[in-house]
Amino acid sequence: MSKLDSKIPEGSLEQKWTDYKSHVPLVNPSNKRNLEIIIVGAGLAGSSAAASLAELGYKVKVFFYQDSARRAHSIAAQGGINAAKNYANDGDSVYRLFYDTIKGGDYRAREGNVHRLAEVSNNIIDQCVAQGVPFAREYGGLLSNRSFGGTQVQRTFYAAGQTGQQLLLGAYSALQRQVGLGMVKTYTRHEMLDIVTIDGKAKGIIARDLVTGKLERHSGHAVLLCTGGYGNVFYLSTNAMGCNATAVWKAHKRGAFFGNPCYTQIHPTCIPVSGDHQSKLTLMSESLRNDGRIWVSKTANDNRKGTDIPEGERDYYLERRYPAFGNLVPRDVASRAAKERCDAGFGVGTSKMAVYLDFTAAIDRFGKQQAGKLGEENASAARIVELGKEVVKEKYGNLFEMYEKITGENPYEVPMRIYPAVHYTMGGLWVDYELMTTIPGLYALGEANFSDHGANRLGASALMQGLADGYFVIPYTIGGYLNPQISEKAIPTDHPAFVETEKNISDLIDKLMNIKGSKSVDHFHKRLGKIMWDKCGMGRNEKGLTEALSEIRVLRDEFWKDLRVPGEKMDFNLELEKAVRVADFLELGELMCLDALQRKESCGGHFREEYQTSEGEAQRDDANFMYVSAWEFKGDNKYEMHKEDLKYEKIKVQARSYK
Amino acid sequence: MNLTLKIWRQHDGNSKGDFVTYQVSDISTEMSFLEMFDVLNERLVNEGKVPIAFDHDCREGICGMCSLHINGRAHGPQAGTTTCQLHMRHFKDGETITVEPWRAQAFPVIKDLVVDRTAFEKIQAAGGFVSVNTGNAQDANCLPIPKDDADASFFAASCIGCGACVAACKNSSAMLFVSAKVSQFALLPQGQVERADRALNMVKEMDALGFGNCTNTGSCEAECPKEISIDNIARLNREYLLATLKK
Numbered sequence: 039m040s041k042l043d044s045k046i047p048e049g050s051l052e053q054k055w056t057d058y059k060s061h062v063p064l065v066n067p068s069n070k071r072n073l074e075i076i077i078v079g080a081g082l083a084g085s086s087a088a089a090s091l092a093e094l095g096y097k098v099k100v101f102f103y104q105d106s107a108r109r110a111h112s113i114a115a116q117g118g119i120n121a122a123k124n125y126a127n128d129g130d131s132v133y134r135l136f137y138d139t140i141k142g143g144d145y146r147a148r149e150g151n152v153h154r155l156a157e158v159s160n161n162i163i164d165q166c167v168a169q170g171v172p173f174a175r176e177y178g179g180l181l182s183n184r185s186f187g188g189t190q191v192q193r194t195f196y197a198a199g200q201t202g203q204q205l206l207l208g209a210y211s212a213l214q215r216q217v218g219l220g221m222v223k224t225y226t227r228h229e230m231l232d233i234v235t236i237d238g239k240a241k242g243i244i245a246r247d248l249v250t251g252k253l254e255r256h257s258g259h260a261v262l263l264c265t266g267g268y269g270n271v272f273y274l275s276t277n278a279m280g281c282n283a284t285a286v287w288k289a290h291k292r293g294a295f296f297g298n299p300c301y302t303q304i305h306p307t308c309i310p311v312s313g314d315h316q317s318k319l320t321l322m323s324e325s326l327r328n329d330g331r332i333w334v335s336k337t338a339n340d341n342r343k344g345t346d347i348p349e350g351e352r353d354y355y356l357e358r359r360y361p362a363f364g365n366l367v368p369r370d371v372a373s374r375a376a377k378e379r380c381d382a383g384f385g386v387g388t389s390k391m392a393v394y395l396d397f398t399a400a401i402d403r404f405g406k407q408q409a410g411k412l413g414e415e416n417a418s419a420a421r422i423v424e425l426g427k428e429v430v431k432e433k434y435g436n437l438f439e440m441y442e443k444i445t446g447e448n449p450y451e452v453p454m455r456i457y458p459a460v461h462y463t464m465g466g467l468w469v470d471y472e473l474m475t476t477i478p479g480l481y482a483l484g485e486a487n488f489s490d491h492g493a494n495r496l497g498a499s500a501l502m503q504g505l506a507d508g509y510f511v512i513p514y515t516i517g518g519y520l521n522p523q524i525s526e527k528a529i530p531t532d533h534p535a536f537v538e539t540e541k542n543i544s545d546l547i548d549k550l551m552n553i554k555g556s557k558s559v560d561h562f563h564k565r566l567g568k569i570m571w572d573k574c575g576m577g578r579n580e581k582g583l584t585e586a587l588s589e590i591r592v593l594r595d596e597f598w599k600d601l602r603v604p605g606e607k608m609d610f611n612l613e614l615e616k617a618v619r620v621a622d623f624l625e626l627g628e629l630m631c632l633d634a635l636q637r638k639e640s641c642g643g644h645f646r647e648e649y650q651t652s653e654g655e656a657q658r659d660d661a662n663f664m665y666v667s668a669w670e671f672k673g674d675n676k677y678e679m680h681k682e683d684l685k686y687e688k689i690k691v692q693a694r695s696y697k
Numbered sequence: 698m699n700l701t702l703k704i705w706r707q708h709d710g711n712s713k714g715d716f717v718t719y720q721v722s723d724i725s726t727e728m729s730f731l732e733m734f735d736v737l738n739e740r741l742v743n744e745g746k747v748p749i750a751f752d753h754d755c756r757e758g759i760c761g762m763c764s765l766h767i768n769g770r771a772h773g774p775q776a777g778t779t780t781c782q783l784h785m786r787h788f789k790d791g792e793t794i795t796v797e798p799w800r801a802q803a804f805p806v807i808k809d810l811v812v813d814r815t816a817f818e819k820i821q822a823a824g825g826f827v828s829v830n831t832g833n834a835q836d837a838n839c840l841p842i843p844k845d846d847a848d849a850s851f852f853a854a855s856c857i858g859c860g861a862c863v864a865a866c867k868n869s870s871a872m873l874f875v876s877a878k879v880s881q882f883a884l885l886p887q888g889q890v891e892r893a894d895r896a897l898n899m900v901k902e903m904d905a906l907g908f909g910n911c912t913n914t915g916s917c918e919a920e921c922p923k924e925i926s927i928d929n930i931a932r933l934n935r936e937y938l939l940a941t942l943k944k
Contacts, residue, residue, distance in 0.1 A: 086831075089831065090830075090831040093830040093831060104754060104760070104762060105752070105762070105813065105814055105815060105818075106761075106814070106815070106817065106818055106858065108760075108761065108858055109754055109755075109760040109761060109762045110760075111754070111755060111760070113755065113759050113760050114755045114757055114759050114760065123837070123838075125838060161832075161834070163837045164834035164835065164836055164837045165829075165831060165832075165834045166837075167834065167837040167840065167887070168827065168829045168833065168834035168835070168887060169826070169827050169829055169887070170827045170850075170881065170882050170885050170887040170888055172847050172848075172850040172851035172854050172881065172885065173837075173847070174847070174851075175842060175843075175844045175847040175848075176844065177844050178841065179841030179842050179843055179844065179847075180838045180841055181837055181838060197851055198851065200759065200855060203759055203855070203857075204851070204854060207854060210821070211821065211825055211826035211827070212826060212829075212831075214818065214821040214822040214825060214826060215822070215826040215828060217818070217822045218822035218823060218824075224818070226815055226818070249807055278754040278755040278756065278760060279753060279754055279755075279756060280754050312725075312727040313725055313727055313728070315725060315727075315728050315732045315735070315736060316732070317729070317731070317732050317735055317756060318756045318757075320756075320757045321757075439777075440757065440758065440782070443758075443775075443778060443782045443783075443784065444729075444782070444784070446784070446786055509831045509832075510831070510832075513831065556743070557743075558739055558742040558743060560735070560739060561739075602742060602743075602745070604741075604742055604745060604746060604747050604748065605747045609709075609808075610709070610750060610807055610808040610811065612748065612750055613742060613748060
């Protein structure tokens, strides 16, 4: 299909990126300063791209809805970042990281992109350390590693349970340095509401100043969307409250294809919902599965407290079903297994929609180790527990504290209750090898694109991908597009395309303000979330998805008839901000269901209940579905699907087993 | 729980603000403080009124977006806790809760409880970084760093930039914020080259932006949701003095 050229370079897999970098056209430094790049979103991908491009000499403008780039939701990533350093001497390599990522993604990602990701992973760690990111270290002063799901090596670098924070602060400091040097201008409390295209190319954006309500036109030679994922379609997710899909969705409606919208990651270890008031869900890092053991009672509807259930009556179901990987199976597998136990009546806690994550064994193991170290050979059981708790605190203290603050329970004493929750979206704007969407000049980086994680992302790979795209990929690939434009002046923002796009957005805002119905934005958002969670969540089937499609359409009609947005449009109006975002979620939700409906197989995070093995494992259909679905917007809630066939030259495609 | 809320309402930076009293009922102890606000705002929207503007985003205590002075304390009564992680089980039925925005000259009110903290952005841009362009780094393990130094640096770097230290300080000083960033780099070998300039430039910017001076009352440390130690301020003073002597 001519429309979908992934532009994967020729040559052997190991040489593709090296060869590409050697041949991509360059832009002379004196020309770079005349080229303007607009970046939307300032998380790991956006901040790292902005800093790196400004260092090269481009003029950069960055837009984000918070009051600081340091608040982007990358900040909340807990566990770590993968790299193929092999510092642990446990047999890791670029190939293994590449292989684990492809396999973890259930053979639905591009080989070329993923290999590049694995190649640059090591540069990321080097770069971050050079910036002063305080990673965890061993007593010898060298970097410490731990394990994450879906791998059998220790390749995850971390900074306590706050790795995302430290990496983002590193990228943010690099960004602020460029701000101080006058190379980057940041637009805080600004939300991009549309892309401006001229002759089919992205030439600027319309943004709303969230403080004054004023619409602004900004032109540039290229536009980078680094706006994260769309997990908030589900209302309840581990995303921040403000995370939204408006930028990618508006880009989609202007011609950017949407890749694999149905691939959603449900994270297995989140704090369970406590009531209808719940506004968001909180993740308990995957790193906890290094030492915590997941279990439920062997007896259905067991009402005993967790600590009252004897060892022999506990079902460590992940260790039972997947002896090779145990508690460290990938997220999709762990989530489905938890749902299976709860649906079968083995759930724990008052809601029965939870399983235990227990540190008793770890506390005992660490305690004994520590007693041995201290020469306390006859340490009492209580002393061992005391020492063990200290070690657990050192490793996971902030997570345990967070758990206690939210639930009021002390996880050092009673097992944590956890349940899966929406966490990440593997789908996103379709991009080629250069990270360009199907709109020339419009790029998507980080979670906003679809490219590297296939149908399931491995833990500690999101930070890696966001920073790979921003620090090490886009600075090279964008040159190829900008090189022919060096003599093009910045487009004046009174060009008719800017005027018209601004008017469309202005009309949209007026329309939302003038419905003057009776229901709040949250009312509609919660209902959409429930439809999506029930019918396009952890388990999906044809009947449910078909129902969801009509329910979403009905809900959308109701939204446009009965929404109430109080206040004024030319004002700091939080309800209006939410209304614009939810209007887009109400369309994107439909596309997610359409995509889930057409993919008649189970793969990664997409589990179609009709397609499973006799043991309840996901059943792929490689003969018919080994493709990326790339959806084209055809106007008026109509979409056409294009296919990008996936070819595996290096890796032997096989059933994904963690047993 | 039933509660009486006295909440600061102010249309914008140019208008005069005032407290408005609201009654909320049937508040669950499981709710977070901000979820209680969500309930109130939902009611206001349903009544056709303008909901209360407040800053928030991640709701897991790490982004630093949420703020609020609750009963006279930055981020409320619970130590080491951001407002978004504060739960209603820490309040009593029938209680009156007073909620105000951060009060500091350098943080002007935007609306209701939302203030403009971009002054922190400027301080950061003045020197809160190591000048290393992408692509220049050597292998990460070529630079061993004693674990204790790395840990101390990490604790300083865990500042979330929420501004509680400024709001809690009677002088509206930003010393804890600035000292945390200066300390993070002063403790690491990567930060040595620009060590003196960093301290001088960040302090200069802080002063220019209208933050007050530090008089060592320690309220910043007491109210910091991430429990950043006031030791960092001592270190900043040392760094600043040394830098002045060098220059």
